[in-house]
Amino acid sequence: MMTVGPTLDGGLKLVPEEEQDWDVLLKIAGDAQGDLPQKLAGLMDEDSMWEDIVMPELATEFSSQRSYVSGVVEKARKAEEDEVIIRRDDAEQWYGALNQARLALEEKYGFGPRELRDADEISDEDMRSAYFRDEFYVTIQSLLMQYVLTD
Amino acid sequence: MNAVQAPTRKSETRSKDQVDKPWQVIILDDPVNLMEYVARVIVKIFGYSREKAEEMMMAVHQRGKAVVWTGGREKAEMYVNQLHSAQLHATLEKSE
Known part of the structure; x- marks a missing residue:
């Protein structure tokens, strides 16, 4: 079981206790691979020229969030550190990467609103695994909102 | 001699009508984004009060979408x- 809690300097600390916990953290960037910029551009009309102008900027921004999070986790793992710290200044990057992961998982598996979900109804192994990763990601997001992304 | 066709002027990228008429910025509901986060983003981008942002967030959640701003096209974009x-x-x- 992974322990997550606020730090004294306004960040969040993730303490993986098992190999599986590190696996979940390392999967954030992979889960976040999706076509979010394209999907958002699809909401706009042709006059907006979204695909030419905005979409590339969003793609760069979202890619940067994924790279940052995977870099922090991989570095901590390689150094055999006991914890991963989400500093206050980096919380937006983490939130964004987690959000991308959840948006991509939702698009792939269609879990639907959280209040209507039932894990017992999911028999497919991949989907079940993705479901619990999504639950973990949203828990981190909620803690970021509660303790770190406060104005 | 071949007749030379008079050059035609391409229409403006955006018609006057598109620029002049007010546009609405609409947030659509999705099953992923946290309600608290949506309200926070509305406050940050539009500078609305926390109360107003939460009303808009609830409208998005309950009706599937909500108009959060109305005005010129460029600012709306x-x-x-x-x-x-x-x-x-x-x-x-x-x-x-």
């Missing part, structure tokens, strides 16, 4: 760009 950057599903619609 800027706002949608910021909403997309925050990974919210948002679009523009011309006001009635």
Whole structure:
């Protein structure tokens, strides 16, 4: 079981206790691979020229969030550190990467609103695994909102 | 001698009608973004009070979408760009 809690300097600390916990953290960037910029551009009309102008900027921004999070986790793992710290200044990057992961998982598996979900109804192994990763990601997001992304 | 066709002027990228009529910035509901996060983004981008942002967030959640700003096209596009950057599903619609 992974322990997550606020730090004294306004960040969040993730303490993986098992190999599986590190696996979940390392999967954030992979889960976040999706076509979010394209999907958002699809909401706009042709006059907006979204695909030419905005979409590339969003793609760069979202890619940067994924790279940052995977870099922090991989570095901590390689150094055999006991914890991963989400500093206050980096919380937006983490939130964004987690959000991308959840948006991509939702698009792939269609879990639907959280209040209507039932894990017992999911028999497919991949989907079940993705479901619990999504639950973990949203828990981190909620803690970021509660303790770190406060104005 | 071949007749030379008079050059035709291409229409403006955006018609006057598109520029002049007010546009609405609309946030669409999705099953992923946390309600608290949506309200926070609305406050940050539009500068609304926390109460107003939460009303708008609830409207998005309950009705599936909500108009969060109305005005000129270019500014509306800027706002949608910021909403997309925050990974919210948002679009523009011309006001009635």
